[in-house]
Amino acid sequence: MNRFRTIVAGTCAAVAVMLSLALASSAGVAATAGQGGGSIASAPPLPIGRQVSSGWANQSGGEFWRVALRGGDRIVFNYAATAANCSSVAMRIYAPSVTDYTLGSTSAIASDSAYGKRQFIWVAPRTGRWIINFAPGCSTDAYTFTAHRRRR
Numbered sequence: 118m119n120r121f122r123t124i125v126a127g128t129c130a131a132v133a134v135m136l137s138l139a140l141a142s143s144a145g146v147a148a149t150a151g152q153g154g155g156s157i158a159s160a161p162p163l164p165i166g167r168q169v170s171s172g173w174a175n176q177s178g179g180e181f182w183r184v185a186l187r188g189g190d191r192i193v194f195n196y197a198a199t200a201a202n203c204s205s206v207a208m209r210i211y212a213p214s215v216t217d218y219t220l221g222s223t224s225a226i227a228s229d230s231a232y233g234k235r236q237f238i239w240v241a242p243r244t245g246r247w248i249i250n251f252a253p254g255c256s257t258d259a260y261t262f263t264a265h266r267r268r269r
Contacts, residue, residue, distance in 0.1 A: 152171055152180060153171060153179075153180025153181050153182045153249075153251065154180065154181045154182070155178065155180070155181070156178075156181060156217045157181050157211075157215065157216055157217045157220065157248055158216070158217055159181070160181035160182050160183045160248060161182060161183070162182070162183055162184070162185075163182040163183060163184035163249055163264055164264065165184070165264055165265065165266050166263070166264075166265060167263065168261060168262070168263045169261065169262055169263070170199070170259070170260075170261045171251070171259070171260060171261070171262075178250075178252065179207075179250055179251050179252030179253055180250070180251050181248060181249065181250050182248075182249040182250075182251075183246050183247070183248060183249070184246070184247050184249060184264070184266070185245075185246050185247075186241035186244065186245065186247055186266065187241065187244045187268065187269065188241055188242060188243040188244050188269070189240065189241065189269030190240070190241045190266060190267065190268055190269055191238060191239070191240050191241075191266070191267040191269070192238070192239050192240075192241070192264060192265070192266050192267075193236065193237070193238050193264070193265045193266075193267070194208060194229075194236065194237045194238075194239075194262055194263075194264050195234070195235075195236050195262065195263045195265075196208060196231060196234075196235060196236075196237070196251070196260060196261065196262035196263075197231055197233055197234040197235065197260065197261055197262075198231055198232065198233070198254065198259070198260050199259045199260055199261050200259040200260075204232055204233070204254070205230060205231065205232045205253075205254030206230065206231055206251055206252070206253060206254060206260040207228065207229070207230040207251070207252045207253075207254065208228065208229050208230065208231075208237060208249070208250070208251055208252075208262075209225035209227070209228045209249075209250040209252065210225055210226050210227040210228070210239060210247055210248070210249055210250075211223065211225055211226060211247070211248040211249075211250065212226055212245070212247070212248070213245030213246045213247055213248065214245075215248055225250075226242075226247075227239050230254075232254075249264075
């Protein structure tokens with residue numbers, strides 16, 4: 118009888134996993150639990166066309182991502198702050214030449230911020246691996262975004 122219960126329990130768990138995968142794929146955009154890098158040097162590639170839910174705790178610099186764009190490419194960010202206690206998030210785009218050592222003395226090429234849901238559209242002025250930074254409105258925050266790239 119115990120063996121039967123184990124088989125039934127295992128079958129139910131497998132069915133639950135398959136149903137959750139089917140529901141996630143039917144939503145159209147798969148969600149990714151992601152973390153950007155804590156520095157420019159550790160910035161991972163920006164996920165394109167996937168919803169990313171990310172966040173940080175007491176990381177004042179936020180998270181960094183890299184995205185390869187050609188001059189004239191358009192990138193569209195749909196993003197939002199998702200934490201209840203600090204409900205704002207700032208997004209900045211830095212030139213490909215910016216490093217962790219020059220960040221403090223460099224201005225962003227473009228920036229935006231959100232208190233809720235927001236869309237930001239930017240056109241790359243030249244080809245490069247651009248730096249995207251999502252930074253908190255305070256030291257503890259969380260955010261979500263989906264980035265779409267349109268080649269010129």
